[in-house]
Amino acid sequence: MSQLFSIRMRAAQSSEHISGAERIAPAQDLAAIATAMISRALGHSRGTPDAIRLAIDALPPAAIKNAPLPDITTVLVPDHHAGRAAARAELLRAGVSDAAATAAIEALASGAAPGRHVMRGAMLVDADSGERLENDAARGLRVSRMDLSPDAHSALTAALHGSGRDTTHLREALALAGKVLLSPGIVAELCWSDDPDYTAGYVASPLRGYVRFPHLKAKGDKLGGRAFFYQRSTFNLAEITAFLQEEPVLFSQIGRIHADEVFAG
Ligand code: WAQ
Ligand code: MG
Numbered sequence: 001m002s003q004l005f006s007i008r009m010r011a012a013q014s015s016e017h018i019s020g021a022e023r024i025a026p027a028q029d030l031a032a033i034a035t036a037m038i039s040r041a042l043g044h045s046r047g048t049p050d051a052i053r054l055a056i057d058a059l060p061p062a063a064i065k066n067a068p069l070p071d072i073t074t075v076l077v078p079d080h081h082a083g084r085a086a087a088r089a090e091l092l093r094a095g096v097s098d099a100a101a102t103a104a105i106e107a108l109a110s111g112a113a114p115g116r117h118v119m120r121g122a123m124l125v126d127a128d129s130g131e132r133l134e135n136d137a138a139r140g141l142r143v144s145r146m147d148l149s150p151d152a153h154s155a156l157t158a159a160l161h162g163s164g165r166d167t168t169h170l171r172e173a174l175a176l177a178g179k180v181l182l183s184p185g186i187v188a189e190l191c192w193s194d195d196p197d198y199t200a201g202y203v204a205s206p207l208r209g210y211v212r213f214p215h216l217k218a219k220g221d222k223l224g225g226r227a228f229f230y231q232r233s234t235f236n237l238a239e240i241t242a243f244l245q246e247e248p249v250l251f252s253q254i255g256r257i258h259a260d261e262v263f264a265g
Pocket of ligand 2: 018019020193194195
């Protein structure tokens with residue numbers, strides 16, 4: 001196998017998070033990916049950044065884990081009120097307590113970083129008590145070193161063809177959720193975008209895979225974020241941080257695409 005690199009971008013404006021991205025690629029693709037990441041940061045709907053950081057690190061080939069992507073289900077909801085109720089129901093089904101699910105939805109809806117800003121990464125949440133477990137509520141934990149293999153990318157594009165769902169948002173979120181689901185003690189993940197025009201979000205869990213909801217916020221809303229819910233009894237911050245930030249995972253095959261569901265309320 002040829003040498004692969006992790007390439008990461010993060011952009012901010014007066015330390016407010018604007019955009020980020022993480023990919024895994026061979027040397028010959030890095031320049032094009034870097035250019036695309038810089039264009040994306042400069043043209044972002046959240047604002048114009050005053051700082052863009054790019055980091056490229058060689059990955060030891062033996063360290064790269066291969067895994068399949070989670071299954072995908074779309075749950076149709078008429079608006080974000082129904083969407084949040086459906087996401088909450090999905091979290092409870094995955095084993096998150098009512099209190100923890102409600103608190104996390106409220107935190108994402110009002111800005112989970114101090115000062116009601118969006119976080120740069122994810123909050124870590126005790127799936128029972130709802131207590132936050134990350135040690136920096138502005139930064140949170142950023143997952144990196146994950147991507148689809150070129151074959152998985154083509155397979156996903158083919159599987160989603162004609163659905164209007166073959167978006168960069170979905171592909172990147174699916175890889176991120178796939179890696180989060182491999183972390184020890186994970187119960188579920190909740191996410192919706194902080195991009196004002198992208199209203200969709202998802203709940204991922206070992207039980208059901210990646211369950212998306214077309215509306216988890218109103219159009220124009222600049223708040224969004226991620227919460228990773230863990231079982232407290234086995235939770236080890238250092239171990240989870242090392243895994244999510246450092247261990248490279250390449251998703252080499254897609255999961256099943258299930259038929260749409262309709263949220264019954
Ligand atoms: N690690 C941890 N948290 C992250 C990361 C990361 N690598 N990237 C983003 N976040 C957090 C951060 O708080 C952002 O503010 C928030 O998530 C939203 O990031 O149609 O686009 O990249 O199925 O705006 C989901 C639905 C789209 C896709 C999610 O998130 C679909 C999305 P965004
Ligand atoms: Mg965003």
